[in-house]
Amino acid sequence: MQRNLTLLHRLINIQIRSQLQYPFSFFMEILGSALIQSFFFISFALVIVRFEEIGGWNLGEVAFIWGMTEFSFGLMDMIFSGFDYDYFGPLIRLGRFDQLLLRPVNITLQVLGSRFVLRRIGKIFQGAVIFLFGLSQVGVNWTPLRIIYIPILIISQVLFFGSLFIIGATTTFWTMERLEILNIFTYGGSEIMSYPMHIFPRAIRLIFTYIVPAIFLSYFPAVFILEKTDPLNAPRIVSFIAPLVSLILLWIALRFWRYGIKNYQSSGS
Amino acid sequence: MKSFFAIVRVSFRRQLTYRAANLSGLATNLMFGFFRAAVLVALYQDRANVNGLSIQGAITYAGLTQALIGFLSFFNWYEMMHSVYDGQVGSDLLKPQNFFFYWLGIDSGRAFGSFLIRSLPLFLVFSLFFEIVSPQTLLQGLAFTVSLILSHLISFGWRFLVNLAAFWTPNALGIGRFAFGLSWTFSGFFFPLALFPEWLARFSRATPFGASVYIPIEVCLNISQGTELIQGLFIQVFWALALLLVDHIILSLGIRKLVIQGG
DSSP states (O other): OOOHHHHHHHHHHHHHHHHSSSSHOOOOOHHHHHHHHHHHHHHHHHHHHHHHHTTBBBBHHHHHHHHHHHHHHHHHHHHHGOOOOOHHHHHHTTTTHHHHHHHHOOOOHHHHTTTOGGGGHHHHHHHHHHHHHHHHHOOOOOOOOHHHHHHHHHHHHHHHHHHHHHHHHHHHHHHSSGGGGGGGGTHHHHHTSOOGGGGOOOHHIIIIIIIIIIIGTTHHHHHTTTTTTOOOOOGGGGGGOOOHHHHHHHHHHHHHHHHHHHTTOOOOO | OOOHHHHHHHHHHHHOOHHHHHHOOOOOOHHHHHHHHHHHHHTTTTOEEEETTTHHHHHHHHHHHHHHHHHHTTOOOOOHHHHHTTSSSHHHHHSSSHHHHHHHHHHHHHHHHHIIIIIHHHHHHHHHSSOOOOOSHHHHHHHHHHHHHHHHHHHHHHHHHHGGGGGTOOOHHHHHHHHHHHHHTTOSSSSSSGGGHHHHHHHHHSSSHHHHHHHHHHHHTSSSSSHHHHHHHHHHHHHHHHHHHHHHHHHHHHHHOOOOOOO
16 A cells, blocks of 8 residues: 555656646646636626526526536546546557556556646636635535535545546447547536536436436535525435445446456557 | 649548547537537526527527537647647648648548538537527528638638647647637637627627637527628638738748657
C-alpha cells in the first residue's frame, strides 16, 4: 500500500512537471477552459434574468447545484484523467495498454497515474466561484447535517463521475475506440445535473434515475439543503442516499473494469 | 480547380466510412438537443414569444445548433496542427496545390459528408419529437443554404488560422483550446442570442463566431427578414473574405518560419 502510494505520487509528479514545461501554453489553457465553462453559466445567468426562474428555482439556487457539479466534475476529470475514454481509447488501439500490463504493478494504479490533467484547475476554479456565488444568494437554514452533507456530496459526485469514466474506459476494451455516445452520460449527465432535474421530460428523468442515477447526486440532495418543494413527490430518504449510490456505482464500475481486463484481447498492433 | 474537387470527393467518401462514429455522434448530439430544448421549454413556461423568439423557434434552435456541430466542427479541429508536428506538412507544401485550398478541400468534403449523415438525419429525428420552425419560402431556403456555406467558410478560416500557430510554436494545443474557447463563447451556441441583452447579442453576432453559428439559424427561424437578413449575409461574406486574406498573409509568414519535424 505504502509502496503503491509513493509510486502514484511519483507518477503524478512527473505529469505535473511535464505539463508545466510550457508555462505560457499552460496558462492559456487554464484561462481558456475557465473562460469557456464560465461563459455557459454567464449565458444562463443573462438569460434567466428575462424569465426570473426555472422550474421554481431562482438564479442563486441553480448556481448552487451548477457550481457544485462543475467543481466535482473538474476535480474528477483531473484525478481520473487516466480513465478518460478520449485518452484511453487510443491507448488501447495503439497497443500501449499492453505495455502497462507487463509491468509488475497494479494495473488500476498505473492507469490512474498515467495521466493527470492539471489544466482542469480552470474548470475547478470556475465551479468553485459559481458555487460560492450560489451560496451567497440562497438563504440556507444551516444545520450541522446540512453543513456536513455538502463535502460528502462533493466527494460522492467525484466518485460518481469517476465511475462513469471507468465504465467508459472499460468499454473501449471491446470497441477499440472511444464512443462519443458515452458523452451523453458523462458530460450530458453533468449538464442536466446543473439544473433542477424535475424540469426534464419523464423519459430523460427515468434514464438519469434508473440507468445512470444522477438525480440522487444533485437534485434530491439540493431539495433537502435548499428546502425546495419537490414536484416529483419523492420520499424524503432519497435526499440522503448520494454516498450510497456513488459507492455502489463505483463498486459496479470496478467489477466491470476487472472483468474487462480479464477478457482483454490486445488490438494486435 | 479540378484537383480541388478531387480532394473534396475523396475526403467526403472518407467521412462516410466512419459509420459507427457518425451514428454515435448523431445520437449524442440528438440527446444534447433534447436536454437544451427541455431547459428552454422550462424557461418559457407559458410564454409564447420572448424578444421575437417563439417557443417553437427556441426549440428548433436547440436542435439546429446540435445539428451544426459536426458540420462546422468549430470547437475542435487540430488536423492541420498534427500534420505540422508529424512532418507530413513538408510533403503537403510541395504539392502543386495551394496549401490553404488543399485543406479547404479536405474540410469541405468532411463537412458535406457530416452534413448528409449527421446534420440532416438529426434534424429530421428532432422534428419528429417537436414542432419546429423551418424556411417557408424558396427564397428563404436559398438564403439559408447560402448562409450555411458561408458559415463553413468562416469556421474553416478561423480553424485554419488557429492551427497556423503550430508553424511558430512546438506546442500550440493550449493556444488552440483557448481560441476554440472563444468560438464557443460568442457563437450563441449555449443559448439563443435573442435571449441575451441587446448589446451582447449585437456584439456576438458581429464576431466571426456568431456570424458562423447564429446567423444561419436566424435565417432559418425567420428572425431576420429583408434588410436585416441581407445585413447578416454581408457580415458573413465579410468574415469569410477577411479570414481568407488573413490566413494567406499569416501562412506566407509562417512558411518562412516553419521547421519541419520528425519524418
